[in-house]
Amino acid sequence: MTDVVRLESLRKIYEGPVTxxxxxTVGFPAGSFTAVMGPSGSGKSTLLQCAAGLDRPTAGRVFIDGAELTAAGDTAMTKFRRRRVGFVFQDYNLxxxxxxxxxxxxxxxxxxxRPDPGAISGVLTQLGLADRRHDRPESLSGGQxxxxxxxxxxxxxxxxxxxxxxxGALDLRSAREVLTLLRSVVDDHRRTVVMVTHDPVAAAYADTVVFLADGRLAGSLRAPTAEAVAGRLAHLGDLVAGPAGAAASAGGAA
Structure with missing residues (x-):
């Protein structure tokens, strides 16, 4: 399948310096649902921000739908992001x-x-929001x-x-509803979804999980289950912690 998003030799270094x-280097195919996971500080949120054009990488290239996002100036990048990129954040940003x-x-x-009233109504109906279209966010539940x-x-x-x-901010029931909705975005709307999460249950809704550790790719898992994802994360956590962390883990298990 063609990659809708392609990252090539992406590097991001912050002051400190912190890499x-x-x-x-990774691609996200068209019509796929990919979860990005890793231990705390692994670089998963930075990867999303650079891939989405919210932050510029220090080096490397980002392609979205065949266009090189990293070659664009700030104004052009903003315009491209508004046309071709959608965002869903933990705190909703409504x-x-x-x-x-x-x-x-x-x-x-x-x-x-110019918004198409028919298209707006169609999306609201599909997402079960038609009867709340005139309400303000404060009157809605977190899931809504x-x-x-x-x-x-x-x-x-x-x-x-x-x-x-x-x-991240939802109760279990609302979380399942949102994950099912993202799954339908891929299956029914044929969109590509890239999701950063720390939750193995959430990751199990994806087609593939991509793992990061210390800012580098650390493998992937297709057709994931929550148990398999949790096991892989535990292994990555031990590797990141080093021999002392692995020994502590072994001692705790004993």
Whole structure:
């Protein structure tokens, strides 16, 4: 399958210096759902931010839908992001003064595109929000707010949707609803979803899990189960901790 998102030799170094990404090359195929996981500090959030054009890598290249995002200037990058990239964040990022429908329309307005009322209504209906279209975010549950965020990401028909810990602030039931919704975004809408998560249960909704450790790729897992993901994460945690961490783990298990 063609990669909708392609990262080539991506490096990101912060002051310190701290190497958050160290030569990562990975592709995310069209119509796929990929979870990105790793121990704390592994670089997974940095990878998402660089891949989505929210931050510039120190070196390397990012391609989205065949266009090199890293070759664009800041203004061009912002315009491209508005046209071709959707976002779902842990804290929803909804504007409290706007209604559900107005929040969903916002990306189109920012991109200078005229919203199609029929398309807006269709997305709201598909996501179970038609009867809440005139409500403001404060009157919605956490799960409903995240549904609005997904609707907002979908309405611009992006090449890829990046989700950063989308279930981190939700209860178990709402988290399952949002993950099922993201799964349907891939299966029914044929979109590409890249999700950063720390939760093995959430990762099990994906087609593939990509693992990071110390800013480098540390393998992948297709058709993941929560148990398999948890086992791989525990192994990565031991490797990152080093011999002392592995010994402590072994002592705890004994």
């Amino acid at each position: 958050a990404l160290d030569g990562v 504007l409290p003064a706007l209604t559900v429908e107005q929040n969903v329309r916002l990306p189109l307005r920012l991109a200078g595109r 707010r995240q549904r609005v965020a997904v609707a907002r990401a979908l309405v611009a028909e992006p090449a890829v949707i990046f989700a950063d810990e989308p279930t």
